[in-house]
Amino acid sequence: MGVGGALRGSAVRVSAASMARDQLVHAVLALWRTQVVLVFTFVMPLLWLLLLGLLAGNDAVGPDGVRVMQFATPTAIAMGTFFATLPPVAISVAEARETGVLKRLHGTPLPAWGYLVGRIGAALLFALGALLVTVLLSVLLYEVRLRTETLLAMAVTLVLGTTAFSAVGLAIGSLSRTASIAEAASIGSAVVLSFISGLFFVGATLPAWLDTVASVFPLKPYADALRDQFNPYLPGRGWDPAGLAVIAVWLVAGTVIGLGALRWERYRSRSAGPVQRQPVRPTPPGSSAPPSSLEARRTTDGQATRGRPRVRRPSALAVLAGQSRAALRGAARRPGDVFFSVVMPVGLFSLLVTVQPGDTLTDGRPAALVVGASMVTWGAGVALFMNLPEGVARARDTGLLKRMRGTPLPLPGYLAGRTVAGFVLTLVILTAILLLGAAAYGLRIGPAGLLLGLVVLLVGALSLAACGLLLTTLVPSARAVGTVGLAVLFLLSFFSDVFLIDGPDWMATVGSLFPLKHLQNGLAAAWEGAAAPVPWLDLLVLAVWATAAGALAIRRFRWQPATP
Amino acid sequence: MAAVEVHELRKSYGDLVVVNGVSFTVEAGEVFALLGPNGAGKTTTVEILEGHRRADSGTVSVLGFDPATHARAFLERIGIVLQDAGFEEDFTVLELVNLQRGLYPRRVPADALIETVGLTGKRKARVRTLSGGQRRRLDLALGLVGDPEMLFLDEPTTGFDPSARHRAWGLVEGLRDTGKTVLLTTHYLDEAEHLADRVAVMVEGRIVAVGTPAELTAGQRSVVISFRLPRGTPAAELPELGSMPVADGAGWTLSTAEPAAVLHALSGWALDRRIEIPALEVRRPSLEDAYLALVGSAAVEREDTAVRPGRA
Ligand SMILES: Nc1ncnc2c1ncn2[C@@H]1O[C@H](COP(=O)(O)OP(=O)(O)OP(=O)(O)O)[C@@H](O)[C@H]1O
Ligand SMILES: [Mg+2]
Numbered sequence: 001m002g003v004g005g006a007l008r009g010s011a012v013r014v015s016a017a018s019m020a021r022d023q024l025v026h027a028v029l030a031l032w033r034t035q036v037v038l039v040f041t042f043v044m045p046l047l048w049l050l051l052l053g054l055l056a057g058n059d060a061v062g063p064d065g066v067r068v069m070q071f072a073t074p075t076a077i078a079m080g081t082f083f084a085t086l087p088p089v090a091i092s093v094a095e096a097r098e099t100g101v102l103k104r105l106h107g108t109p110l111p112a113w114g115y116l117v118g119r120i121g122a123a124l125l126f127a128l129g130a131l132l133v134t135v136l137l138s139v140l141l142y143e144v145r146l147r148t149e150t151l152l153a154m155a156v157t158l159v160l161g162t163t164a165f166s167a168v169g170l171a172i173g174s175l176s177r178t179a180s181i182a183e184a185a186s187i188g189s190a191v192v193l194s195f196i197s198g199l200f201f202v203g204a205t206l207p208a209w210l211d212t213v214a215s216v217f218p219l220k221p222y223a224d225a226l227r228d229q230f231n232p233y234l235p236g237r238g239w240d241p242a243g244l245a246v247i248a249v250w251l252v253a254g255t256v257i258g259l260g261a262l263r264w265e266r267y268r269s270r271s272a273g274p275v276q277r278q279p280v281r282p283t284p285p286g287s288s289a290p291p292s293s294l295e296a297r298r299t300t301d302g303q304a305t306r307g308r309p310r311v312r313r314p315s316a317l318a319v320l321a322g323q324s325r326a327a328l329r330g331a332a333r334r335p336g337d338v339f340f341s342v343v344m345p346v347g348l349f350s351l352l353v354t355v356q357p358g359d360t361l362t363d364g365r366p367a368a369l370v371v372g373a374s375m376v377t378w379g380a381g382v383a384l385f386m387n388l389p390e391g392v393a394r395a396r397d398t399g400l401l402k403r404m405r406g407t408p409l410p411l412p413g414y415l416a417g418r419t420v421a422g423f424v425l426t427l428v429i430l431t432a433i434l435l436l437g438a439a440a441y442g443l444r445i446g447p448a449g450l451l452l453g454l455v456v457l458l459v460g461a462l463s464l465a466a467c468g469l470l471l472t473t474l475v476p477s478a479r480a481v482g483t484v485g486l487a488v489l490f491l492l493s494f495f496s497d498v499f500l501i502d503g504p505d506w507m508a509t510v511g512s513l514f515p516l517k518h519l520q521n522g523l524a525a526a527w528e529g530a531a532a533p534v535p536w537l538d539l540l541v542l543a544v545w546a547t548a549a550g551a552l553a554i555r556r557f558r559w560q561p562a563t564p
Numbered sequence: 565m566a567a568v569e570v571h572e573l574r575k576s577y578g579d580l581v582v583v584n585g586v587s588f589t590v591e592a593g594e595v596f597a598l599l600g601p602n603g604a605g606k607t608t609t610v611e612i613l614e615g616h617r618r619a620d621s622g623t624v625s626v627l628g629f630d631p632a633t634h635a636r637a638f639l640e641r642i643g644i645v646l647q648d649a650g651f652e653e654d655f656t657v658l659e660l661v662n663l664q665r666g667l668y669p670r671r672v673p674a675d676a677l678i679e680t681v682g683l684t685g686k687r688k689a690r691v692r693t694l695s696g697g698q699r700r701r702l703d704l705a706l707g708l709v710g711d712p713e714m715l716f717l718d719e720p721t722t723g724f725d726p727s728a729r730h731r732a733w734g735l736v737e738g739l740r741d742t743g744k745t746v747l748l749t750t751h752y753l754d755e756a757e758h759l760a761d762r763v764a765v766m767v768e769g770r771i772v773a774v775g776t777p778a779e780l781t782a783g784q785r786s787v788v789i790s791f792r793l794p795r796g797t798p799a800a801e802l803p804e805l806g807s808m809p810v811a812d813g814a815g816w817t818l819s820t821a822e823p824a825a826v827l828h829a830l831s832g833w834a835l836d837r838r839i840e841i842p843a844l845e846v847r848r849p850s851l852e853d854a855y856l857a858l859v860g861s862a863a864v865e866r867e868d869t870a871v872r873p874g875r876a
Contacts, residue, residue: 026663029655099651
């Protein structure tokens with residue numbers, strides 16, 4: 001090994017500019033290599049734009065050639081720039097802290113601003129990319145026009161808005177104890193804000209009180225300003241001082257909180273109380289090692305007599321129960337999982353039923369029943385098609401699966417435990433929605449309908465879990481699995497009567513190829529009771545998916561991360 | 565001027581006192597090793613010196629700076645290898661070295677540095693593909709990249725293979741030859757014995773011994789005698805040797821202040837019975853023996869004080 005001589009440093013001046021540039025380039029590369037960010041920043045808004053284009057058509061709305069997409073494009077821009085800034089900043093800061101990367105940096109001469117300039121600058125560049133791609137696509141594809149008279153106001157809105165979103169992201173990242181909390185909090189709040197700010201509905205109106213709530217947050221003023229700036233029928237130059245003021249307040253608040261709460265070192269786990277020191281004594285010579293308590297517990301289910309472990313293989317049921325309990329405990333400790341799979345569908349149920357104009361849909365079915373089926377379906381999708389595969393992929397990435405492979409736990413036992421846990425979560429959602437529906441929205445379902453619904457849900461859960469596991473075998477990293485799962489689920493929801501929209505017939509046809517629609521339709525049919533026969537077709541499709549995807553997933557299952 | 569001066573340092577986490585009145589100095593150009601069992605407070609002490617944590621009380625000076633101020637001029641002159649810091653897994657070795665290099669006014673050439681830590685073959689490899697020991701080498705490289713005057717190494721060679729460890733030793737010796745100061749913690753006593761000019765042993769937040777490795781081992785008056793017994797000869801048949809031999813792997817070890825008498829008794833016994841004593845060895849105590857004696861007696865003392873009230 002060469003010694004000191006070869007390693008003598010040469011002196012240079014470190015300029016702030018070069019430091020900032022290096023950090024920026026580095027952070028851009030980091031985001032680029034995460035790939036997940038690409039999905040949020042580019043794929044989601046573009047899919048949204050294309051979807052709207054399909055749904056709304058792009059007819060001219062006036063004699064002057066203004067087209068429908070003129071009004072949808074600003075929504076897609078708002079969504080893309082919002083998702084490019086808030087979640088990535090929050091997640092990357094929390095992740096760098098959790099992995100110790102921030103601590104390492106803190107021991108170098110890099111000042112805090114240098115790091116933040118890099119991270120936030122990179123997010124802003126990505127937002128710019130999302131903006132350019134969206135505008136380009138809408139101009140080329142949908143003949144959307146940019147209005148020169150509002151360009152300045154639009155630029156100011158975009159810069160102020162994305163900076164504010166980044167600052168709020170920084171605050172979330174600083175306050176979150178772990179990267180997974182930051183992920184849940186940032187993506188969760190982003191999705192909720194998008195909903196209440198009307199980004200996911202075009203044309204529909206939200207209740208006035210919700211509008212008022214949304215106006216307090218920065219996204220609605222931002223999206224509204226962009227919409228107005230794109231609207232060719234509005235006079236003026238597109239300035240909205242009140243909206244900009246709201247955004248500016250969030251910018252300041254986010255910066256102050258974010259910088260104030262920024263920590264360089266990882267948070268210790270909450271339960272880290274005072275540690276009792278264990279005296280370490282050398283074992284006396286000649287004595288055999290005492291049986292480890294772990295071993296005793298595994299072989300005898302806790303009734304071991306110390307020192308003489310009985311040898312009995314745990315029953316399949318005991319293995320399944322243990323695995324399910326562990327998986328449930330794990331899910332309960334991940335706030336993101338609970339939020340997306342339980343809180344969000346129940347909240348959406350309430351919101352969507354409220355938004356419906358009457359108690360019944362146009363086809364005469366009770367709104368609460370249909371929306372309830374949709375939201376149980378969504379929750380099941382999140383629990384089993386997004387969280388389950390993400391958890392398995394995470395276990396694979398962290399080497400947990402590899403360790404497990406060295407134990408007598410059979411693979412089906414592990415996977416079944418995960419599936420049971422997901423199904424239990426789904427039952428929680430089901431119960432919450434049924435109780436809420438009965439209490440607040442007059443939802444009435446007979447016992448036969450409930451029972452049949454349970455059967456449908458069980459088969460549906462199996463098919464979603466099988467598809468989810470297939471997803472883990474197709475996508476390399478845990479974070480990507482979660483994101484791809486969410487994106488697929490979100491998109492498919494529009495094709496599967498989960499998010500109610502009256503799309504063209506071909507969308508229903510596409511939807512009917514996949515399990516999600518059959519779960520929703522099967523549930524709704526079961527709950528309708530005597531009027532509807534048993535939804536055999538839906539059950540059949542679900543069962544086919546469960547078998548086929550499950551078999552393929554097991555064949556392709558990997559215990560270790562793929563080495564690139 | 566001493567590179568590091570620590571006086572009456574204290575730090576607790578909640579009720580747990582982790583550093584309990586620690587004082588020591590490290591002279592400029594010295595390699596100083598901090599030893600001690602898991603949880604002794606080594607990392608806490610070192611991280612206070614690095615500016616990562618704040619002391620509850622006591623005074624600390626490193627290169628004339630108070631690390632708690634976290635001054636940039638201070639950070640430009642030290643290098644840190646943390647016990648457990650992560651990397652951005654999607655970057656290559658060279659990228660990370662270059663990024664960190666750009667932060668310091670004095671910079672070591674990246675390729676030479678990567679060569680030095682033995683990662684040349686992995687220059688373009690993403691961190692996520694590195695083995696455990698290779699990651700540790702990257703850690704070491706990042707600690708050295710700013711050509712520091714003072715280097716903190718918290719268990720730098722954990723996970724190194726034997727030849728990598730020897731290379732790292734060569735590296736640290738090279739650093740000492742160029743006048744750098746090194747403060748390292750380690751659980752490898754041969755490493756401390758080999759590298760350190762002086763060693764401090766820390767147990768439960770206190771320093772129980774400081775000195776050169778020779779001084780610490782000289783404190784041990786006794787000599788270590790180890791041997792095996794031929795098959796079929798139980799240890800119970802051994803003669804009275806002054807102190808009980810203890811099982812040590814396949815053989816027996818005892819330490820004694822009267823080696824001549826013990827050897828005489830042992831060899832006389834063997835000759836009487838017409839047997840040989842394989843693998844007989846007489847050696848002066850190593851740093852490891854001294855360490856185990858220090859740590860063991862500290863633990864016993866504490867246990868006595870801890871247990872007695874309960875029994876009374
Ligand atoms: N941030 C913290 N919060 C609470 N307790 C902590 C914290 N950091 C360390 N401890 C506790 O302080 C004690 C000393 O920890 P420290 O890391 O300094 O030990 P160490 O001597 O470096 O041990 P090792 O040899 O295992 O690295 C341990 O009991 C540890 O659990
Ligand atoms: Mg330590």
